[in-house]
Amino acid sequence: MLDRITDKFSEITREFSGKNRISEKNIEDAVNEIKVTLLDADVNLRVVRRFVNKTIKEASGEDVLKSINPGQMFIKIVYDKMVSLLGDSRQELELKGPDTVxxxxxxxxxxxxxxxxxxxxxxxxxxxxxxxxxxxxxxxxxxxxxxxxxxxxxxxxxxxxxxxxxxxxxxxxxxxxxxxxxxxxxxxxxxxxxxxxxxxxxxxxxxxxxxxxxxxxxxxxxxxxxxxxxxxxxxxxxxxxxxxxxxxxxxxxxxxxxxxxxxxxxxxxxxxxxxxxxxxxxxxxPERIASRILGMGDVVSLVEKAQENATQEEAEELEKKIISATFTLEDYLLQFQKMRKMGSIQSLVSMIPGMAGKIGDGDIDEKAIKREEAIILSMTLQERRNHRIVGPPRKKRIAAGSGTSVAEVNRLIKKFDKMRLMMKKIAKNKKLQSQFMAQMGGM
Ligand SMILES: Nc1nc2c(ncn2[C@@H]2O[C@H](COP(=O)(O)OP(=O)(O)OP(=O)(O)O)[C@@H](O)[C@H]2O)c(=O)[nH]1
Ligand SMILES: [Mg+2]
Structure with missing residues (x-):
């Protein structure tokens, strides 16, 4: 059951999840498609009308169009409406204790x-x-x-x-x-x-x-x-x-x-x-059926978490820093901490549609990330803002302070330099950039 409707909704989800900009017109078109799909699935006309009206009302707001991930926000709205259509949350049987029948x-x-x-x-x-x-x-x-x-x-x-x-x-x-x-x-x-x-x-x-x-x-x-x-x-x-x-x-x-x-x-x-x-x-x-209909991984909880953690301004700030290569270890540390607030990096990645299953347990080394974090935390604010001032004696102190080694400190600094260079490259390439920002925004 629900195969046809799932096909159609998944298509809309796929189309929207990658979009960084959407217009009122996009929303209108999508909602029309949804309407046709629901009617075609023999859904009660009253139900369809209510669904469509609520979705349009919520999705046309400034909040969606101006958010970092308007496409995902839109999907989230459709998902929420679908869940409430199906009955909000699971309803258990109301059974009494074992002393009565x-x-x-x-x-x-x-x-x-x-x-x-x-x-x-x-x-x-x-x-x-x-x-x-x-x-x-x-x-x-x-x-x-x-x-x-x-x-x-x-x-x-x-x-x-x-x-x-x-x-x-x-x-x-x-x-x-x-x-x-x-x-x-x-x-x-x-x-x-x-x-x-x-x-x-x-x-x-x-x-x-x-x-x-x-x-x-x-x-x-x-x-x-x-x-x-x-x-x-x-x-x-x-x-x-x-x-x-x-x-x-x-x-x-x-x-x-x-x-x-x-x-x-x-x-x-x-x-x-x-x-x-x-x-x-x-x-x-209801939630599972709605997710199934919309054909998503756990895109919804991802969006919810992203909403809690990233604001539009923060994302723009970050974008500027990346483009101008003034992204520092301090910013890098902040990103770790944000990710942590959202749960483990592993679980975060697995929620990105298309990524689930592609990244195995071994691919993301959370321990290594914790060590990197410890190293940065052992630096002074000045050092974090400009890692070039970190000379050999300071490296020794940082290694001792973070319970790591000078070699590890060196490795982190090298990796960070390389990453910054790569980010700059990405920033110059429009297409790569939008892909990258969509991910950073989501994270
Ligand atoms: N595929 C499928 N078949 C089902 C399902 N539930 C019941 N059936 C089939 O539907 C037919 C009717 O099932 P019954 O349980 O006898 O239905 P009933 O309501 O008791 O029927 P009456 O007592 O004659 O009113 C049987 O062939 C079942 O095997 C289901 O969830 N899926
Ligand atoms: Mg019977």
Whole structure:
């Protein structure tokens, strides 16, 4: 699922992340593309409108256009809007402690994946240390009880069943049984029902009232697209949902359901079904899905960190110094310290799109950087501002002060001279420069 929309959004991300300048027109074009993409993915029109308006409103501000990385800022805004569309943060199941039975009621249309979801959820909760019991309350479809029993046997979880047609009675007795046997969770599989079937709606309400569930989850089929949203609205009105399990997320459905459900119904997606096997259930993480859709490494946290640490003026100052080769060891030290504030250099580099995986653990020697830092810290301010005044006796003192050797001090000074020369070269070459500044700015 989400493949097509991911392709399109990744394209926009790629296009923007390298941009050092963007215009209102760029933003307008990108937002239009986003709009078309979302509509094409069968996202609810109201949701699309809201998304587009919010993005434009925030992205057209001075802050974005004048920031050091306007492209990345724009992506960050789109990402934030996408996360909030998907439901902000992960919503856990609201289960009670082990002394009571937490009842999870699963409901939904025929064939949505309720029975499969019951087993998947039971298995998952069991692996988290809970003791679930499943109840077979689909007494309408022939072989439904048998289907749940087979699944229960497969995953080693008991299934409560009775030979009757009364779902309310089975649910009530299952709860009694769960209490008696000290199960802490009861998962109830129910019959697939059509919204328009009032009798079946009455039945599910009666089941609900009999067991008082902590979670009433709609099991919705992602392949039904926007219909899933309508279905959720109806079920919520009748039964009061606490959340949704969106199944068949592994299908090539266009994504409309996943992207519209939360905004329209206010009900969080708690899990997604990603296959037919009992293992194929995943918690729904809005941030992860949004990152995936935008096809980025961890560009977002990188932007956040860069925003905290670098201001426009600082970056311009640095640029001037580099171009005029008046960049000193003092500035060099400052850069180290900034990077440290942002976490390790290794983790910083790995967050740059395209760099992740390309730089191995051995490529950046953080220890060596710490030693360089110690050397610079052992220098006086004058020495840091003009390393040429550092003669042999001072080198000895610096080496002793930093717990390094004269050879190491020499090596650092040589390296710094070389680096400054290289920076100057870069500064003269417009293309190299913009590449370099984009990275420095990001860092
Ligand atoms: N690919 C895929 N198939 C799924 C998923 N969840 C369920 N299915 C399949 O969908 C079909 C219906 O699943 P069930 O669990 O029987 O659905 P149900 O809602 O209990 O159906 P009724 O009891 O008839 O209303 C089965 O073939 C499942 O294997 C999923 O996340 N991905
Ligand atoms: Mg079923």
């Amino acid at each position: 937490s009842v999870i009621l699963l409901l939904g249309l025929q064939g949505a994946g309720k029975t499969t979801a019951a087993a998947k959820l039971a298995k998952r909760l069991q692996s988290e240390g809970r003791t679930p019991l499943m109840a077979a309350c689909d007494l309408i479809r022939p072989a439904a009880v048998e289907q749940l029993s087979v699944l229960g046997e497969q995953i080693g979880i008991e299934v409560y069943k009775e030979d009757t047609k009364n779902a309310v009675k089975v649910a009530r007795n299952a709860l009694k049984y769960a209490k008696k046997k000290q199960y802490d969770t009861l998962i109830i599989d129910t019959a697939g029902r059509l919204q328009i079937d009032q009798d079946m709606m009455k039945e599910i309400i009666a089941v609900r009232d009999a067991v008082n569930p902590v979670e009433a989850l709609l099991v919705a089929d992602a392949m039904t697209g926007q219909n899933a949203v309508e279905i959720a609205e109806t079920f919520d009105k009748e039964v009061s949902l606490t959340g949704v399990i969106l199944t068949k997320f592994d299908s090539d459905a266009r994504g409309g359901a996943a992207l519209s459900l939360k905004s329209i119904t206010g009900k969080p997606i708690k899990f997604i079904g990603v296959g037919e096997k009992v293992e194929d259930l995943e918690p729904f993480y």
